[in-house]
Amino acid sequence: MTAASTPAIAPAPALLTAVFEAASEAMVLCATADDTVVLANEAARSLLPGMQPGGPVAAPLPADGADSFQTEHEGRRLYGMRRPVGDGHYAWYLRDRTESAALELERSRTAFLAEAGRRLSASLHVRRCVRTTVELAAAHLADAAMVVLPPHRRHSEWVRLLPGLPAEEGTLREPTLGEVPGLIEALGGFPPIPSRWLDPAQAPAWLVPAGFGPVGALLVIPLPGNAEPAGALILARCGPSAVFSTEDETLARMFAARAGAAISAATLYREQVDTAAVLQADLLPPELPQTDGFELSGSYQASSDALRVGGDFYDVFAPAGAGADTVIALGDVCGTGPEAAVLTGKVRQTLRALCLVRTEPAAMLTVLNEALLQSARQPRFVTMVVGSVRRTDHGRVRLDLASGGHPAPLVLRTDGRVEEVPTSGTLIGVLPRTVVRPATVELAPGELCLLYSDGLTEARGGPSGTEQFGEARLHQALAECRGMPGAATVDRIRQLVADWVRGGNSDDIAMLAVRAPSRTPLSLRGGGAPTPSPYVAAARRADRRPRNRS
Template sequence: MEAGRRLSASLNTRRCARTTAELAAAFLADVAMVVLPPTRRRAGWLRGTAGRTGLEEGEIDLAAAAEVPGLAEALAGFPPVPSRWLDSAQTPAWLLPGGFGPVGHLLVTPLPGNGVPAGALVLARREGSAPFDDKTETLVRVFAARAGAAISAAVLYQEQSATNAILTGDLLPPPLPELEGVRMAGALRASQQAGLIGGDFYDVYLPDADALRDEPGRRPLVTLGDVCGKGARAAVLAGQVRHSLRTLLLLEGRPERIVGLLNRSLLASPAKSPFVTMVLGAVHSAAGGHTRLELAIAGHPAPLVLRGDGTVEEITERGSLLGALRSIVPALVTVDLAPGDVCLFYSDGITEAFGGPTGREMYGTARLKADLATCAGMPVTALVERLEQLSTGWLAESAEQDDRALLAVQAVPSEARVPAGRGGER
């Protein structure tokens, strides 16, 4: 009972191996060594000694492993041989802690894994100690099977976690670049059912040197979008959309043309129901410290504009969603941001979130506008954090949640600009 509980308490490979060595040294032998599967002809080991606290760790090469009777076979997954068949006198000195003395009895058994061995367990008892009888050997094999299963499960979990980290790396929000005269901040939160990733996305695309050489007027693009659905499938499609936009930017810089090309790409996709809504905007520097956004809105909630005096303006155009019709008509809107003004892109997971005191009230655009108005004068990062907190607080305990995304673009306030010829932060 104790062994099973402790072995199943962790999904860390090293911790499972440590627990195996500790339990074996405490209950089965005077010395217990767990030898892990070799990598590049070297194998790690952990050694526990009865009556001593802590474990020793190290590495051996395969030649050293072959010095221990039965160890090479155990690491290869062959069935264990009885202890009485092993010559304990052949036990190499490196297997034992200092001052251990002569070995009287040796037992080596594989740690069965998920199709491949999870390592091997080497047990040694001092000369004069009781031998490993048949009952003890059966107990050791049962313990080794449980330990091997625990180590194997931990290895599988860590491999899957590493694979997931690689696969989801490109699906997570990107770090936002710095643009001259503009400050940006974003927040992305997948639904509770989806985990870390979902169908909402935002990104910023900078034209490369070749594009700027061929077309000097190319501008950075900002986007926020929403893929139909939730979870991994929607996240994968969102990643494909982001990569498609990056590729299209090599060929085209006008937002209205890019969304049209993206629509054609989605229609050609074999994915079922690849519907996407998005806002795509080109960022232009304008006179007087202003920033001009030329937006193409494709079926997405239109951005809100927070002016310096706390007034919030709502853009009403929405345009056609992507991936449904061959011919689309995006809404084309130009937004002029004076220094300090903010353009807020958001997904419908914000406004259509149900929560509040009853748990059944929609957050709504009116409430978002009112909350945004309270953020006048805030740094753009604080503005996004506050809106995310208010949205999360509105949802509270609600289980029905959608993905939520926010992206704020602010023209740098006048007081934060540095006059020409002077240093300091912008």
């Protein structure tokens, strides 16, 4: 028998009904003529209990001939597709998307919290963190968001934002905070008051900008901080039917915890920066005083850009009375960073106290050695040069110098020779008894004495990147500065070292130059132009050289 001659076997109606009932997908078969329900399987009847065979098509199924719908029905999220079935009938295929919608909502909330954490942790600036908080809250949680910071000097700063509008800022007097329901409690760190307990009608007019409309729902949440609240978050929704659901309040509290932590961290960072700035201002090299009879020039460069102070330092103590010498000091504390900076401050304060009793430089180092041995919690030593400077009756500058384990100062003579000052001594803060061999040097007009730290000669760079700048290069560089002012000499040496290092790491570098002012002889008796220094003359010759204008 051929396939063409095989008779078609039609399934019995009872079999089709059984298959229809056994389907896992909810299906409703309807008549096209009068929109009545012909069949509804068990899955459909569980979703829509009122949908029975013989009855009319009722909500949530649309009766306008739509091909699909998506709606909320008795707490469930339903989706349906309409398909024609033969002549005179059509079927609705229904799906329950309640769980998938809840999962999608949870995913969106998780994504929001992740974005909030990322954006809030991107900055340690208080105002920027507050701005980010109101931006996120206004975009995801409410129609308007406002952050109020804790009172400071009886005023509180606030930032408010509505989507699509620029942020507004201002301050509130402390008595005004009580006009917002729950705000005092939130700023005090108390648990948030549920929104259903807050009367939006009690919100003051200044809480939202003009044109916002009536506040339909209000939520005030504390921003938890580090040991104390970081502020309060105020959320408002517009319209008489606006509400905050339990899920909304839970999400808002989770967001507030992240925002409060970010604002608290930024506030703590600002306090630390302000404290560090105050401490650094006292530890940085001083502004050099104007002295009568000699020039002072200094330069300091810390090893770290993040910390402006370190282990190297210089200081100048102006005379407290008539006839007193100016005291100069340059030293290098063991180590770098904050610990070295703290010890630097102790050394400078000790020297300042010794200057008040006009102690000689060698005696200063002896007393300082005893002070460090008695106060140090761990072995710390200092190398330094201390000197007294004064102008002599013969127009020269005299320096009495004492060194404690520090590189010897260099003297630049008028003929370009570079000499080491013959002073030496033991490290300060190591041995019970320090040995100091002081020396005296006189500077003729135009001559210069340079005190420097070993970070200058030990700076590594050059062609290999590891070679030290060294004493020989320092002597040569100093000799080339013959005739230059003290400030220009210090700047040139600093630039040469920077070029040698070429942006690499180096230790702290400190320099202090003492220069006897040059005499200004006249070329003709009774008048005429003063003879320029070799440095000025060289600069003028360079200006007269032809320049490449290509």
